[in-house]
Amino acid sequence: MASDSDSFQVSMFDTLPDMAPPQPKPAADVGPFQVDVAKPAKVKKRSTPATALASEEAFTLENFLPYRILEVAQGISRRVGKVLHDEWDMSVAEWQVLASLARDGAVSVREVEPRTLLDTVAVSRAAKRLTDRKLIKRDVNKQDKRLVVLKTTKRGRDIAAEIGHCVMDMESDFLKGMNVQDRIRLSQLLKSLT
Structure with missing residues (x-):
């Protein structure tokens, strides 16, 4: 079994998807109409590794x-x-x-x-x-x-x-x-x- 010091990425699939529900867009009040205000797209952060063996190392085919x-x-x-x-x-x-x-x-x-x-x-x-x-x-x-x-x-x-x-x-x-x-x-x- 690998120790924390020699951990490695097990799989590129060893990440969990962001499971948070989508948040509704805020609406701006412009007179009698409500208008959706689009926020600039955020850069999606890398999800958390699913296993203790996964790390931030670069992808290696052997692993x-x-x-x-x-x-x-x-x-x-x-x-x-x-x-x-x-x-x-x-x-x-x-x-x-x-x-x-x-x-x-x-x-x-x-x-x-x-x-x-x-x-x-x-x-x-x-x-x-x-x-x-x-x-x-x-x-x-x-x-x-x-x-x-x-x-x-x-x-x-x-x-x-x-x-x-x-x-x-x-x-x-x-x-x-x-x-x-x-x-x-x-x-x-x-x-x-x-």
Whole structure:
């Protein structure tokens, strides 16, 4: 935990907005009419830091909370990606699509996108490679011929299960310095940010 002497700005979002209600403008009495008198605009003061760690230091990317979360996510993604490539000759995007289909059964490409956080092009590329490797099948939806339905093959489900055990072990390794309560709290904090 940081002491007062080594405090730093945690995030540019670590400020509270000025919550004071707007004040009515005073009116000047000019004969029978009331006229609003506009005051010159005041320079808005910087709001008070929300955390004890924030200070008046200049912005630094390394201390920007969204950047730090992204840095952790990318580091984990690289480690997972290396294992996927070395063990199964698979990209992270391919694994995300395969894992989603193994869990959800037959779904359209459109349904895969939000579940994997991938865009249409990435889903299509991953699905093509997985189809070429016979890990998934592509079918046309019988009710709507415009929709392509993806589903795993038996081999695809087996590989998805193997990878699932592996990444769960990796997750335990990533979190080994945290107790159960810390893990639950971390999960809750991450959900509150989305």
